Amino acid sequence: MLESQQQHILRLIHSGGAQSRTDLAKQLGISKAAISQPVRKLLEQGILLETDSNVSGQGRPSVRLVLPDAQQFFIGVSLLDDAVGLLLVDINGIxxxxxxxxxxxxxxxxxESIGAHIPLLIAAAQITAEQVMSVGLALSGVVDSAGELCLKSTLLDWVDVPIAHMLSDYLAEHHQLALxxxxxxxxxxxxxxEHVFGLAKEVNDFTLITLGDGIGSAHFIRGELYRGAHGGAGExxxxxxxxxxxxxxxxKRGxxxxxxxxxxxxxQALEAHLPADCVADLExxxxxxxxxxxxxxxxAGNALGLALANIIQINDPQLILIAHAQGGFQGLFATIVKQSMAANVLPSMVGKTEVKPLLFAPHCWPHAAASVAIYHYLYQ
Ligand SMILES: [Zn+2]
Known part of the structure; x- marks a missing residue:
């Protein structure tokens, strides 16, 4: 377990890249002498690495601190596809x-099934179990704010399932893994x-929408995931x-x-007898x-644009990311969504929020699950 100051140091390097001790001390509001001890401990554990860099090519090279690749690992487990996907990544998301x-x-x-595959994953990566810090699990459904309990998942047919504790206890009991x-x-x-590694890395206020069989959404406000009082904010x-x-x-209706x-x-395409299996076919x-x-x-575009316009009026995000399968947010649909957004926000707000499409990449869900583990390690 990291001390809070160590966690803060790692966070600054993770979000801002390589930093010198002087840079870090300044940002933490402490003296250069005071930062040497927590940095030394992190170096001794191999969590940080010193690099010599001389950007200008002149003068004394300054020693900067980085998070090394292939040192600390996190496991992401996705329950979102037909098969469970397990991905092992390092702290830099590789x-x-x-x-x-x-x-x-x-x-x-x-x-049992996930528990049996985690040691295989660790073996496949040729690392030691001690190098794995934690596991992130992603599913479709409502999760409590502690990140332990699945309150409800229609896809999995679950109500109040303490799946995080169950997996952690199983790994400890059957595989001697304290994760x-x-x-x-x-x-x-x-x-x-996206906030830790992707398009929203430098963005504190953003909304992400997933366009799939259902529509998902998540909101970062002032750099933090916003859940609301009961976990249902901005659904x-x-x-x-x-x-x-x-x-x-x-x-409900409508x-x-x-x-x-x-x-x-x-x-709707089926009702209209159109030969269209996906949005791309309709396009x-x-x-x-x-x-x-x-x-x-x-x-469909008008309705989504209206809902996004309401998000803009309420939260005023800097960026809206729309994650979709290939062809899910392009052509006429994307144009109508943007027109509807513009028509339904105050004239002074038109065009202020950037909208970016984001393709569901291969392994994007287990990678996202691993990012949850990294986020807890660095930020919570
Ligand atoms: Zn509904």
């Missing part, structure tokens, strides 16, 4: 090994990943965009999910002038 195991909805069987396990919701995991999927219209799986999710778009049809395809994309 991947070293990947494993898969069957996804069971029975928590005990799932824990903390942190649980997080899928969109929040991806937002953490735009179930904001009402068409009052009293289609019933939603949540029990939710954004019933109009703009990939599943809803596919269902192709719309581009060739099919009026039904154009109508569906307009309806």
């Amino acid at each position: 991947a070293y090994a990947f494993e898969q195991c069957p996804l069971s909805r029975d928590p005990n069987r799932l824990v 903390p396990v942190y649980l997080e919701n899928d969109a929040k995991s991806l937002a953490i990943d 735009i999927a179930h904001t009402t965009v068409e009052p009293n219209n289609l019933p939603c799986r949540c029990g 939710c954004l999910d019933t109009v703009s999710s990939v599943l809803a778009i596919r269902e 192709t049809l719309a581009a060739s002038g099919d009026s039904a395809a154009v109508r569906i994309l307009h309806r």
